[in-house]
Amino acid sequence: xxxxxxxxxxxxxxxxxxxxxxxxxxxxxxxxxxxxxxxxxxxxxxxxxxxxxxxxxxxxxxxxxxxxxxxxxxxxxxxxxxxxxxxxxxxxxxxxxxxxxxxxxxxxxxxxxxxxxxxxxxxxxxxxxxxxxxxxxxxxxxxxxxxxxxxxxxxxxxxxxxxxxxxxxxxxxxxxxxxxxxxxxxxxxxxxxxxxxxxxxxxxxxxxxxxxxxxxxxxxxxxxxxxxxxxxxxxxxxxxxxxxxxxxxxxxxxxxxxxxxxxxxxxxxxxxxxxxxxxxxxxxxxxxxxxxxxxxxxxxxxxxxxxxxxxxxxxxxxxxxxxxxxxxxx
Amino acid sequence: xxxxxxxxxxxxxxxxxxxxxxxxxxxxxxxxxxxxxxxxxxxxxxxxxxxxxxxxxxxxxxxxxxxxxxxxxxxxxxxxxxxxxxxxxxxxxxxxxxxxxxxxxxxxxxxxxxxxxxxxxxxxxxxxxxxxxxxxxxxxxxxxxxxxxxxxxxxxxxxxxxxxxxxxxxxxxxxxxxxxxxxxxxxxxxxxxxxxxxxxxxxxxxxxxxxxxxxxxxxxxxxxxxxxxxxxxxxxxxxxxxxxxxxxxxxxxxxxxxxxxxxxxxxxxxxxxxxxxxxxxxxxxxxxxxxxxxxxxxxxxxxxxxxxxxxxxxxxxxxxxxxxxxxxxx
Numbered sequence: 001x002x003x004x005x006x007x008x009x010x011x012x013x014x015x016x017x018x019x020x021x022x023x024x025x026x027x028x029x030x031x032x033x034x035x036x037x038x039x040x041x042x043x044x045x046x047x048x049x050x051x052x053x054x055x056x057x058x059x060x061x062x063x064x065x066x067x068x069x070x071x072x073x074x075x076x077x078x079x080x081x082x083x084x085x086x087x088x089x090x091x092x093x094x095x096x097x098x099x100x101x102x103x104x105x106x107x108x109x110x111x112x113x114x115x116x117x118x119x120x121x122x123x124x125x126x127x128x129x130x131x132x133x134x135x136x137x138x139x140x141x142x143x144x145x146x147x148x149x150x151x152x153x154x155x156x157x158x159x160x161x162x163x164x165x166x167x168x169x170x171x172x173x174x175x176x177x178x179x180x181x182x183x184x185x186x187x188x189x190x191x192x193x194x195x196x197x198x199x200x201x202x203x204x205x206x207x208x209x210x211x212x213x214x215x216x217x218x219x220x221x222x223x224x225x226x227x228x229x230x231x232x233x234x235x236x237x238x239x240x241x242x243x244x245x246x247x248x249x250x251x252x253x254x255x256x257x258x259x260x261x262x263x264x265x266x267x268x269x270x271x272x273x274x275x276x277x278x279x280x281x282x283x284x285x286x287x288x289x290x291x292x293x294x295x296x297x298x299x300x301x302x303x304x305x306x307x308x309x310x311x312x313x314x315x316x317x318x319x320x321x322x323x324x325x326x327x328x329x330x
Numbered sequence: 331x332x333x334x335x336x337x338x339x340x341x342x343x344x345x346x347x348x349x350x351x352x353x354x355x356x357x358x359x360x361x362x363x364x365x366x367x368x369x370x371x372x373x374x375x376x377x378x379x380x381x382x383x384x385x386x387x388x389x390x391x392x393x394x395x396x397x398x399x400x401x402x403x404x405x406x407x408x409x410x411x412x413x414x415x416x417x418x419x420x421x422x423x424x425x426x427x428x429x430x431x432x433x434x435x436x437x438x439x440x441x442x443x444x445x446x447x448x449x450x451x452x453x454x455x456x457x458x459x460x461x462x463x464x465x466x467x468x469x470x471x472x473x474x475x476x477x478x479x480x481x482x483x484x485x486x487x488x489x490x491x492x493x494x495x496x497x498x499x500x501x502x503x504x505x506x507x508x509x510x511x512x513x514x515x516x517x518x519x520x521x522x523x524x525x526x527x528x529x530x531x532x533x534x535x536x537x538x539x540x541x542x543x544x545x546x547x548x549x550x551x552x553x554x555x556x557x558x559x560x561x562x563x564x565x566x567x568x569x570x571x572x573x574x575x576x577x578x579x580x581x582x583x584x585x586x587x588x589x590x591x592x593x594x595x596x597x598x599x600x601x602x603x604x605x606x607x608x609x610x611x612x613x614x615x616x617x618x619x620x621x622x623x624x625x626x627x628x629x630x631x632x633x634x635x636x637x638x639x640x641x642x643x644x645x646x647x648x649x650x651x652x653x654x655x656x657x658x659x660x
Contacts, residue, residue: 034483040380047374051473061463093381095381139469141383148372
């Protein structure tokens with residue numbers, strides 16, 4: 001059955017039922033005052049509200065040749081939750097604007113929502129509304145609202161000279177997954193599963209972001225554009241520069257063994273990992289590292305030069321150049 | 331200059347500057363804690379928060395043959411503010427997700443934002459964030475956050491039997507404008523200006539919505555799908571039915587003289603007027619009518635039948651049928 005047969009309102013009804021049955025029309029006992037089905041959603045709020053929006057469009061951000069419907073739903077929400085994580089907050093509500101060709105199968109839409117619902121449930125996010133529209137290609141624009149942790153925030157602009165630069169997890173996994181899928185590389189099952197997951201099923205670092213803000217870390221960003229590009233955003237917003245020791249950039253064994261010398265380039269320049277980069281005074285970083293359950297690696301230092309430049313150094317202390325510094329949309 | 335030459339971050343910088351220069355990065359003295367340029371926007375909030383999202387996509391919701399860039403910006407925001415109006419609330423913050431072909435002229439994007447900024451300024455809305463992405467056609471997905479008036483809300487589900495049905499303004503103007511533009515009708519200047527404005531430059535009924543809620547009106551919707559379709563949404567959500575006297579539906583003189591007997595059909599079935607339909611006990615409606623500065627017309631009554639049906643009656647009390655009942659997306 002195609003969405004054109006169901007009609008706009010039939011489709012909205014179906015999605016509303018899926019959301020209610022999965023219990024993501026509420027968070028435990030807490031229901032929004034008004035969820036899906038009115039002109040706007042409504043809920044009671046206090047404290048510092050966070051808001052972010054991100055879009056995934058077919059053939060720009062994803063290819064239906066490589067992503068499954070469920071992964072598409074998961075990732076569309078995950079990239080927004082990652083923005084809330086990068087503020088140290090807790091996501092609460094999401095609005096989903098979906099655009100679909102009218103010959104899209106209803107089953108595909110159902111699977112997209114299954115992926116979203118799975119992550120919404122894991123993260124306590126309530127789906128309160130959205131919009132359904134026709135378009136030539138599939139596109140998902142999701143807005144997530146959340147709360148800051150104790151009114152404190154992680155900001156791009158809060159890095160200070162002599163701060164240590166830290167990254168969670170292993171950068172480059174998403175770039176490796178993209179390369180594997182687009183070049184149809186045949187890798188070992190375990191390796192293929194890891195890289196696919198890194199690229200198409202990212203896990204937003206929500207708990208980690210909240211731990212950072214609770215411990216007094218002030219500067220962070222998530223790696224959506226790539227390690228160097230996103231560290232660059234921090235440097236520009238903070239009017240500082242950075243020294244990165246490329247030998248310290250953590251390379252996952254799977255990335256390294258499948259992509260050899262290209263692994264470092266992927267780790268520095270590849271986007272869409274949705275890890276956190278954060279900075280802070282060395283003593284504070286030592287405390288925070290003990291609390292975080294994920295891999296955490298110091299990769300460099302913030303310097304006082306106001307140019308927003310990133311200098312890369314090899315193990316011998318020699319200046320090197322990065323081949324790629326992330327990607328921009330135009 | 332095309333957006334591809336400016337680059338994603340260059341474009342974001344340009345838009346951020348436009349927004350700051352126009353002063354819509356704040357509302358008077360009140361600045362958000364974090365506006366454009368971090369992973370998420372942040373502001374302090376209390377009370378009942380409202381949230382809505384709507385999309386306008388090229389060749390689905392608008393044609394570049396007929397809409398100007400500025401009108402596109404205005405209307406994209408207006409349709410969202412109208413949803414806040416339909417809840418009786420005050421809009422506060424907007425996030426703009428814009429998708430553009432990479433050969434779009436920067437000047438076009440600037441004009442789109444001028445249209446949005448003009449309406450944002452008139453309505454006290456702060457532009458706090460967004461997303462820029464590439465796409466095959468232009469599309470704007472806007473999310474608006476607002477506050478309820480005194481914690482009270484207008485809902486689709488609050489219509490009660492014997493409520494009087496009321497509409498603001500003159501329905502059908504947008505349908506008239508669409509017909510004029512797509513059929514390239516040559517009308518008198520004054521008529522053409524009225525119809526174009528009705529279709530491409532709608533004025534969200536924010537003040538009116540707030541007056542309704544302050545006076546105890548509980549049920550409302552905005553007419554985006556069309557008078558009958560949207561009244562139908564109220565009836566379904568409220569589990570009631572409606573009797574509409576077609577002779578009472580207010581037809582603007584300009585609609586009537588240019589479209590003759592088709593004018594009524596446009597008023598009943600045409601979408602995108604962004605007027606308010608509301609219902610309430612007759613005595614309350616009389617009080618509210620005195621407060622509202624815009625045209626307000628009683629067009630029928632809510633009945634107790636739970637089927638969500640709308641019956642149309644002519645002046646002789648005879649049941650008639652509507653040719654069109656609004657439009658759905660698929």
